[in-house]
Amino acid sequence: MRNFLNGLYRVSAFLSAASMILIATIVAVQIGFRIANAVYFKVVGENLGWLVPSSAEFVGFLMVATSFMGLAYTLRKNGHIRVSILLNSVPKNLHRIFELICLGLGTLFTGYIFYHTVFFVLDSYEYDELSHGIVAVPLFIPQLFMLFGLLVVFIAFFDDFVSFIMGREVSYSLVASSEVGQGGVE
Numbered sequence: 001m002r003n004f005l006n007g008l009y010r011v012s013a014f015l016s017a018a019s020m021i022l023i024a025t026i027v028a029v030q031i032g033f034r035i036a037n038a039v040y041f042k043v044v045g046e047n048l049g050w051l052v053p054s055s056a057e058f059v060g061f062l063m064v065a066t067s068f069m070g071l072a073y074t075l076r077k078n079g080h081i082r083v084s085i086l087l088n089s090v091p092k093n094l095h096r097i098f099e100l101i102c103l104g105l106g107t108l109f110t111g112y113i114f115y116h117t118v119f120f121v122l123d124s125y126e127y128d129e130l131s132h133g134i135v136a137v138p139l140f141i142p143q144l145f146m147l148f149g150l151l152v153v154f155i156a157f158f159d160d161f162v163s164f165i166m167g168r169e170v171s172y173s174l175v176a177s178s179e180v181g182q183g184g185v186e
Helices: 001-043 056-071 071-076 085-089 092-124 140-165 171-179
Strands: none
Touching: 001 056, 056 071, 056 140, 056 171, 071 140, 071 171, 085 092, 085 140, 092 140, 140 171
8 A cells, every 4th residue: 555655646746747847848939939939020020920829828727737736745755844833832742642633634624625626626527617718728627637636635644644643654754854964854
């Protein structure tokens, strides 16, 4: 099961990185087209009319995919910002209780958001909602990436929650402890 979950987190991270690469590619191509249009206009006096149709929308969709599909991997690698002021201000014997509450709330919160996002995506599909750009994209397609990312981050929170209850180290503390003394977080 551990190998499957770690593989799921890696797939999600890979899809997030691929989305980021696609963003960079679309932006670079669009910039190249604008430069080519400007040069051609200066030389010939006409516009080539080259563009990436709906590039802003596609980049927006990919930004959502990048953000949501990267959540679980970032959680597992201790990359999220943790405000530990409260945890550091309570006695050491209460740390475990506060950590359990935080993991429980994180699991509930991401589960709640995932649950309602399912209906959001289904509504977009049922009502055949389309984007308003040059290229009309059914909105449920980019929303599926958001849904997948939320599912994986919910699984990651639940994974850490169960690990914590069973007395095992949670993923983010394993990463944090391996970074101590290596220029990482202390």
